[in-house]
Amino acid sequence: MSDAPTSLDWDTVHAQERATIREPDNRHDGPDRPLTGLAFSGGGIRSATFNLGITQALAELRLLRQFDYLSCVSGGGYIGGWLSAYIHLKCNGRVEDAEPQLQSGGLENPAIRFLRSYSNYLTPKASFFSADTLTAVATYLRNLYLNLVLLLLTLGGLLLLPRLLVWFVRWLTGWEGAHATTDASLLPLFGGGILLIVMAMLVIGLNLGSRGAFKSRPFYTRQAGVLALVVLPVLLSAWLIAYGFYAGAAKLDRISLGGWVLWGMLVYVPPWLIGWALGRFFGHRTDDQPRFSLGRIVAMGGYALLAGALGGLLLAAFAELTEWIRQVGTGYSGSWIASALATALLLKFYSLTVVAHIGLMGRYFSHDSREWWSRLGGWILLAALVWATLFSIVYIAPAFFRWAPEAFVAAGGLAWVLSTLSGVLLGRAGKTAGDTRKTWRDRAAQVMPYVFVVGLLGLLSFGLHQLLMLPVFCAGCEEHVRTSTQFMEVLRQEAVNFQRPAIAWVAILCIGSLAAATALAWRIDVNLFSIYHFYRQRLVRSYLGASRCKLRVPHPFTGFDPRDDLKLADLCSMPLGQPQCQRPYPIHNTAMNLVAGKQLAWQERRAAAFAFTPMACGYSFTLPDEKGQLLSHYRPTAQYMEGVWLGSVMAISGAAACPNMGYHSSPALTFLMTVFNVRLGHWSPNPASEKHWTKHDPPFGGIYLLSELFGQTQYSSPFVYLSDGGHFENLGIYELVRRRCTCIVAIDAGEDGDSHFEDLGNAIRKCYADFGVVIDIHAEDLESGYSAIGRIRYPPRAGSQEQPAEGHLIYIKPRLTGTEPADLLNYKCTHSGFPHESTADQWFDESQFESYRKLGHYIGKAVFDAALIETIQRQEMAGDSGPVLPWLCEILRERRDESA
Numbered sequence: 001m002s003d004a005p006t007s008l009d010w011d012t013v014h015a016q017e018r019a020t021i022r023e024p025d026n027r028h029d030g031p032d033r034p035l036t037g038l039a040f041s042g043g044g045i046r047s048a049t050f051n052l053g054i055t056q057a058l059a060e061l062r063l064l065r066q067f068d069y070l071s072c073v074s075g076g077g078y079i080g081g082w083l084s085a086y087i088h089l090k091c092n093g094r095v096e097d098a099e100p101q102l103q104s105g106g107l108e109n110p111a112i113r114f115l116r117s118y119s120n121y122l123t124p125k126a127s128f129f130s131a132d133t134l135t136a137v138a139t140y141l142r143n144l145y146l147n148l149v150l151l152l153l154t155l156g157g158l159l160l161l162p163r164l165l166v167w168f169v170r171w172l173t174g175w176e177g178a179h180a181t182t183d184a185s186l187l188p189l190f191g192g193g194i195l196l197i198v199m200a201m202l203v204i205g206l207n208l209g210s211r212g213a214f215k216s217r218p219f220y221t222r223q224a225g226v227l228a229l230v231v232l233p234v235l236l237s238a239w240l241i242a243y244g245f246y247a248g249a250a251k252l253d254r255i256s257l258g259g260w261v262l263w264g265m266l267v268y269v270p271p272w273l274i275g276w277a278l279g280r281f282f283g284h285r286t287d288d289q290p291r292f293s294l295g296r297i298v299a300m301g302g303y304a305l306l307a308g309a310l311g312g313l314l315l316a317a318f319a320e321l322t323e324w325i326r327q328v329g330t331g332y333s334g335s336w337i338a339s340a341l342a343t344a345l346l347l348k349f350y351s352l353t354v355v356a357h358i359g360l361m362g363r364y365f366s367h368d369s370r371e372w373w374s375r376l377g378g379w380i381l382l383a384a385l386v387w388a389t390l391f392s393i394v395y396i397a398p399a400f401f402r403w404a405p406e407a408f409v410a411a412g413g414l415a416w417v418l419s420t421l422s423g424v425l426l427g428r429a430g431k432t433a434g435d436t437r438k439t440w441r442d443r444a445a446q447v448m449p450y451v452f453v454v455g456l457l458g459l460l461s462f463g464l465h466q467l468l469m470l471p472v473f474c475a476g477c478e479e480h481v482r483t484s485t486q487f488m489e490v491l492r493q494e495a496v497n498f499q500r501p502a503i504a505w506v507a508i509l510c511i512g513s514l515a516a517a518t519a520l521a522w523r524i525d526v527n528l529f530s531i532y533h534f535y536r537q538r539l540v541r542s543y544l545g546a547s548r549c550k551l552r553v554p555h556p557f558t559g560f561d562p563r564d565d566l567k568l569a570d571l572c573s574m575p576l577g578q579p580q581c582q583r584p585y586p587i588h589n590t591a592m593n594l595v596a597g598k599q600l601a602w603q604e605r606r607a608a609a610f611a612f613t614p615m616a617c618g619y620s621f622t623l624p625d626e627k628g629q630l631l632s633h634y635r636p637t638a639q640y641m642e643g644v645w646l647g648s649v650m651a652i653s654g655a656a657a658c659p660n661m662g663y664h665s666s667p668a669l670t671f672l673m674t675v676f677n678v679r680l681g682h683w684s685p686n687p688a689s690e691k692h693w694t695k696h697d698p699p700f701g702g703i704y705l706l707s708e709l710f711g712q713t714q715y716s717s718p719f720v721y722l723s724d725g726g727h728f729e730n731l732g733i734y735e736l737v738r739r740r741c742t743c744i745v746a747i748d749a750g751e752d753g754d755s756h757f758e759d760l761g762n763a764i765r766k767c768y769a770d771f772g773v774v775i776d777i778h779a780e781d782l783e784s785g786y787s788a789i790g791r792i793r794y795p796p797r798a799g800s801q802e803q804p805a806e807g808h809l810i811y812i813k814p815r816l817t818g819t820e821p822a823d824l825l826n827y828k829c830t831h832s833g834f835p836h837e838s839t840a841d842q843w844f845d846e847s848q849f850e851s852y853r854k855l856g857h858y859i860g861k862a863v864f865d866a867a868l869i870e871t872i873q874r875q876e877m878a879g880d881s882g883p884v885l886p887w888l889c890e891i892l893r894e895r896r897d898e899s900a
Contacts, residue, residue, distance in 0.1 A: 039732035040076025047075035047749035053856020070584035085547035093582035121542035157513035189244030196237035205275020264312020307357035340391030398465035521702015536651035589725035655680035753836035808889035
């Protein structure tokens, strides 16, 4: 695997795993032996600490050596990373040697004492004025400032564009084209608008006629091509023609109603017929398309004329509307109203013309054609809304802040700040893919970001307006004084100031802002200046540092030791020199975000599984479309991302607070969390990329920061956005089922005080949808104990003659039955949420750490101890010296069936 010019597929990776993972107790059963897996779920430090107790119980029972795989998610990855590092560094990669060292009781292992000391792993010294806390604040603010500068420069440049566009359209009409007495030059407006609409119609005709004509779709048939060659020209056409109506209203009054009808037909019918003819010529007729006789062609031409006539009537109505705009907004204010609202309205009139044509055509249009028109209509509607909103904010916001009383602005500003902070805090506590309940927190998290976005754009617009009013940019602007308390009058007065700054300064500021944003986007690392590295460094210090313990030599000022971390691939280069990977072989699960994915079946999940292992890193999934294309891309861990560090894997797998977080992503919340740099996720190279897969970070991070800002994460980009594995599957069994493990022990330490089993249900659904694997388990078994056991039914592999296989799932969940030790019951009395306290609480104290650790140890012994004794007796009677776990699963299944 050292040289991989092309990506590896899943079958290759799986075969190499099976051949390389050590077998328990130096056995040699071969790579075809049944595989077993242990899964540590997500749940932050609660999961890490509870699973520490489980690990100790398994070690005492000598069961830890029985597992081939250790699948970790999020908080489960904290303790999973510690365990892997401890076995590698302290036990020469032999889990059998680690088991005696991890037992509880007596003098506690120094590594576990270290974990206890760093249970408050983010800020170990719990004081607001401690160096740890102040470092956290300073780090966040530094990264926030850098990212805010980049984003505000970009947004500022975009908010200056409407000023340039209004200046440009007024220049086309001779600068005074907004006044009724001006002899406006309308030819550039109407000529340019008609030329653009003709071009759009030609592309539309090519699209409608070329369905099924090409094996690989041309650019103009794809979404990007339709947006660039149809939607954008139609938008610009509507803008130019709308302003032309406004600027030349006096001349247009001379046109009669019949003249408008004639103009509508002339503008609409020729480009339509030419586009249709080109589409038929270059296209490919399918069976569902009707054959066109001369009579049908004549009928279609007649319908196009009728639609064009309707369009002419709508233009006549639009001409009346522009006269009203001239009366409401004079001079420069009228230019803004025409550019914003009139453009959006004319786009709607365009759509109504097409709607009429589609209705008249009836069955002459195929179902596919009508679907194509509907999708185009949706994009044009979105373009109209964005255009009108952007122009309106740039124009109205400065006047609003001038007009509104100071007390009103102050109260509104305070409410805006509070709602923004609430949205950030609520967004950080996003739920995982299994939780579909809607609480007030969820609704608030969805609404508040929109408040923030509108407020931010309004403040930016007002700030830019005030900047342009400074004497250096606009001589005499400071002399303008508001003389009215009526908002419309203030709006007209402020409109005067829009034309005073020299347009050269507006252009310089716009270009300068975008150029500065581009330069910063190149220099500011999109990964380095998020909170990911702060989080990663503290995980390494607390959990991987615990695996070295007395060997640590921390820096006297920072307290960090760079030698705490180790390469993930080192877990397959064992100190004793064996060509084997240590067991249990770790799998760290993350979510590859697909928020911008086009696949309909992914509208809910919005993510795919991405796994880090000591041998290979990557993903394998089938596109949920009619073709069912398999995307399987893995790269050797030793070279991927310049050699993956275990600390990086732990941090990515636990990146819960992200703008793009799979199932819980929403556009407004994504925008809000990106602006405030609440970004724990990591942009990692796409294993499918032949050029970038060895790089650690994107060479030009600004593009990816904008992709994060607008939720445009997808699997086809050179770098993919990885976040908490719980954003896809939080229990950790998905990758074990992919490996067809016959015995899986899953520890569900996620927050689930109401026993809704969200993570279990989500895992069962995804395993069936993606692998066809049926998991049959009865969660009600937990009502009288700590565990439930179910059956896993694996279908035959594709193309094989093998029979369906069965496995077992032992599902363990933290709970209290009243029979636990006194200290655990006491902690429950004083902490009502125990053992399902909020995942947002990542600052454990000693009592909290010990309660979760001891509960994990107690439950682990309660589930396995008695059954293990019977297992050993049966094995001895049967003369079987093989692995214990298959026998143990059967005994637990028998006990469950007897109790049922």
